Amino acid sequence: xxxxxxxxxxxxxxxxxxxxxxxxxxxxxxxxxxxxxxxxxxxxxxxxxxxxxxxxxxxxxxxxxxxxxxxxxxxxxxxxxxxxxxxxxxxxxxxxxxxxxxxxxxxxxxxxxxxxxxxxxxxxxxxxxxxxx
Amino acid sequence: xxxxxxxxxxxxxxxxxxxxxxxxxxxxxxxxxxxxxxxxxxxxxxxxxxxxxxxxxxxxxxxxxxxxxxxxxxxxxxxxxxxxxxxxxxxxxxxxxxxxxxxxxxxxxxxxxxxxxxxxxxxxxxxxxxxxxxxxxxxxxxxxxxxxx
Numbered sequence: 363x364x365x366x367x368x369x370x371x372x373x374x375x376x377x378x379x380x381x382x383x384x385x386x387x388x389x390x391x392x393x394x395x396x397x398x399x400x401x402x403x404x405x406x407x408x409x410x411x412x413x414x415x416x417x418x419x420x421x422x423x424x425x426x427x428x429x430x431x432x433x434x435x436x437x438x439x440x441x442x443x444x445x446x447x448x449x450x451x452x453x454x455x456x457x458x459x460x461x462x463x464x465x466x467x468x469x470x471x472x473x474x475x476x477x478x479x480x481x482x483x484x485x486x487x488x489x490x491x492x493x494x495x
Numbered sequence: 496x497x498x499x500x501x502x503x504x505x506x507x508x509x510x511x512x513x514x515x516x517x518x519x520x521x522x523x524x525x526x527x528x529x530x531x532x533x534x535x536x537x538x539x540x541x542x543x544x545x546x547x548x549x550x551x552x553x554x555x556x557x558x559x560x561x562x563x564x565x566x567x568x569x570x571x572x573x574x575x576x577x578x579x580x581x582x583x584x585x586x587x588x589x590x591x592x593x594x595x596x597x598x599x600x601x602x603x604x605x606x607x608x609x610x611x612x613x614x615x616x617x618x619x620x621x622x623x624x625x626x627x628x629x630x631x632x633x634x635x636x637x638x639x640x641x642x643x644x
Contacts, residue, residue, distance in 0.1 A: 381568060384569050385568075385572040387569060388569040388576060391569070392574065392575065392576025392578070392579070393577070393580040395573070396577045396579065396583070396584060397581075398518070398522070398537060398596055398599050399518055399521070399522050399537025399541050400522070400540065403515070404602065404603055414565070419560060423560035423561045426552050427548070427566035427570070428566045428569035428570040429570075430552055430570065431569075431571065431573065432570055433545050435573065436580065437538065437544075439577060440538035443585050445538030445585075446538045446539055446542050447531065447538075450529055450531070450543075453500055454499050454500070454502050454525070455543035455544070455546045457500050458503035458517050458543060459507060459550045461503060461517075462507040462550065462551055465508040465512035467511075468511070468512055474513065477512060477513065478513055478607045478610065479607070481509055481604075481607060482608050485600045485601070485603055485604040489600040489601050489604075491527070492600075493597045495526075495593070
C-alpha cells in the first residue's frame with residue numbers, strides 16, 4: 363500500500379482508469395459466467411492482455427483467481443433459483459481438482475498444440491450435438 | 496455417478512493442460528452423461544468450478560503468477576454481471592439457452608485454434624528440443640507481478 367490512498371483521483375488518473383477497466387471486464391465475465399455456467403476466462407484473459415498489457419500466463423492465473431469468486435457468486439444466485447445439484451457438483455468438482463494437477467504436469471511434457479486442436483474439434487462436435495438434440 | 500466423476504477428471508485435465516476452464520466441458524458433460532437439463536447443468540457446473548479455481552489459484556500464487564489486487568477487484572466487481580447473467584439464463588427457455596451455449600463453445604474452439612496458429616508462427620528462437628519440447632514451454636516466463644495498489 364502506498365501513501366495517498368485516501369485522496370482518490372488526485373494525481374492518479376491511471377488508477378481510476380484501471381479500476382474502471384477491471385469493472386468492465388468483471389461485469390462482462392460475470393455475465394458470461396452466469397449465462398453459460400462457465401468461469402468467464404474466455405473473456406477475462408484476452409481483455410487483460412489487450413487492455414492491461416498482461417502477459418498470457420499471468421493473465422490466465424489472475425483470471426482463475428477471479429473465477430473462484432465469480433463462479434461462487436453465480437452459483438449462489440443459481441442456488442436461489444433452485445438449479446444447483448450439489449451432489450453432482452461435488453462428483454464433478456472434486457475429481458476435477460486432481461485432474462487439473464495432472465493436466466498441469468502433463469502440460470510441460472506433451473505437445474499442447476495437437477491437444478488444443480483436438481479439444482477444439484471435440485468442442486465443435488459437442489456444439490453440433492447440443493443443437494441437434 | 497461414474498459419468499460425473501469422469502467429466503470432472505477429463506475436464507480437470509483439459510483445464511490444467513490448456514488453461515481453458517472446465518466449465519465449457521462440465522456443462523455438455525452434465526447434459527450428455529448425467530442427463531441434466533441445460534439450466535441445471537449450467538448451475539451445477541458453476542459450483543463444480545469453485546474448488547478447481549481455488550486449488551489452481553493456491554498453486555499459481557506460489558509461483559507469483561497471480562496479481563492478487565486485480566483478481567480481487569475483478570472478482571468482487573463481477574457480482575452484478577453474474578447476477579444479471581444468471582437471471583438472463585433463467586428467463587431463456589432450455590432450448591434457447593442450449594443453442595446460445597453451443598455458440599459459446601464455437602467461440603472457445605475458435606479462440607483455441609487462433610492461439611495454436613499464433614504459436615505456430617516461426618520465430619527467431621532456438622529450434623525445438625527433441626521430443627517436441629521447446630525451452631519456452633518449460634520455463635515459466637511471467638514478468639514480475641505488477642502490484643499497483
